[in-house]
Amino acid sequence: MKVVPSRPEVQAESAPKSGREPAAAMIEINRVSQVFRTSGRQDHLALSEISLTIGDGAFVSILGPSGCGKSTLLYIVGGFVNPTQGVAKMKGKAITGPGPDRGPVFQEFALFPWKTVLGNVMYGPRQQGVKREEAEAQSHRLIEMVGLKGFENFYPKELSGGMKQRVALARTLAYHPAVLLMDEPFGALDAHTRTRLQNDLLNIWERDRKTVLFVTHSVDEAVFLSDKVVVMTRAPGRIKEIVDIDLPRPRRRAELLLDPRYQKYVVDIERMIDDTSEDGLRP
């Protein structure tokens, strides 16, 4: 088994190799650069000429050291940040702002603290004009799916970090976005909770195979979850390698950890990151 990293420039087809039809492009990022003006009135190049195509139904992770601009890239796709240069497209249409077709899940959860669990999950559907009873029934199903049955009337402050992130996931899934944008969603959780949420996320994803863009700095997490891992370099953020993860699905954690192919992916990608980190240290 050999890792064959495809070059960033030549990756037109981007369908996951899990025995399905090559899917149409869901998201196209075309030569996107992002410049931030720092407090010292200096321009900081956060992202440089990023081009990336994400196929419909693909689970793609963006992996890189902190400060490589991987979250910024996600925010650009979400429409929360406008790129300085280049364009990001969703189903062929340029992204100009946030919309319910792209649902974010943040590391900080960003739940509405004045709403109960049910109120949070219902918020999106209600905003989309779904009738109250219908939104409530849907939300109850989603809350059960993320394993929080019985907690419907709890306020966020009464929940643990892992539970909050489950609510955030249900809240986003509730308005049926075509793409899930996950910004280090499990980064603030302890190792045990993190593993459980990864498993649950995969199980949920297996049901409807939404397109997922998943930002993380954990190599294990990226390999375990993804069809494709985009490895980024730091300052300015560039794509170093795109690695196709050719591992069978549905994935079982215990089996995967013993699988030499999984181990090789992890080791190879870790090496790539080590290289980029040293690059980053040079002035």
Added chain:
Amino acid sequence: MITERTTIVSRLAPLLACLGLLGIWQIGALFLNTDSFPSALDAIRAIPSILGDKESLINILASLRRMAVGFSLAVAVAIPLGLMMGRSRAVASFFNPLLMVTYPVPKAALMPIIMLWLGVGELAKILVIFLGVSLPVIYHSFQGAKAVEEKMLWSGAAMGLSAAQRMIRIVLPAALPEILTGCRTGLVLALITMITSEMIARQSGAGNILFNALDMGQYDTVFAMIIIVGAMGIGLDAAFEKLRGRLVKWSEPQFDMPLSFS
């Protein structure tokens, strides 16, 4: 057992403090024995006659109405203004200098000018109360709106909320605990500016009763009025705390100084 006893003690503590204060007052007054410092008992004895007097009662109710009008108007203007200042740098930089100049000025010091323009009637007093209440409410609304998590607003935007909807349906509720902290300060300031404005423009009201009594040398009435005004303040504050607790029961508990007897 220990916790039970400590709760009883902490419940009784405010009462004991009040009784202690009255005791010291009583002893001090008996010791000094001057007309201008009536004993606590004399002052308390004067309370029923004030509250029983129709004229005084009308005066006190007029004060409360003034205070309610001034407070409500201030809150209605200050909350939207503070929230917009917290979310828009342009709005903040426009109003900031204005507020910086008015902030340190005692609102009662504006009374002469306001009286010159609006006379000594209701309008002048309501305006002074309005000014006194506005600033803390603006400040806290501003702080509350500024502290709203960006990601929370993004989540709302992804659900399809417009900028205006985000303001009303995310910024307002998220900032509510902070806004209500400002309103609580504002309520006490309303009482203070109400009394001072009535002391300056003496026509009616609780402040007027107080100073009339002073002019006529009825010192027990003066002290009784101070007790009444103080009790009004404590009562309003406690009622507001109850309301606040109900409105923001979802928020992380705040550890304010326990000023109220709740």
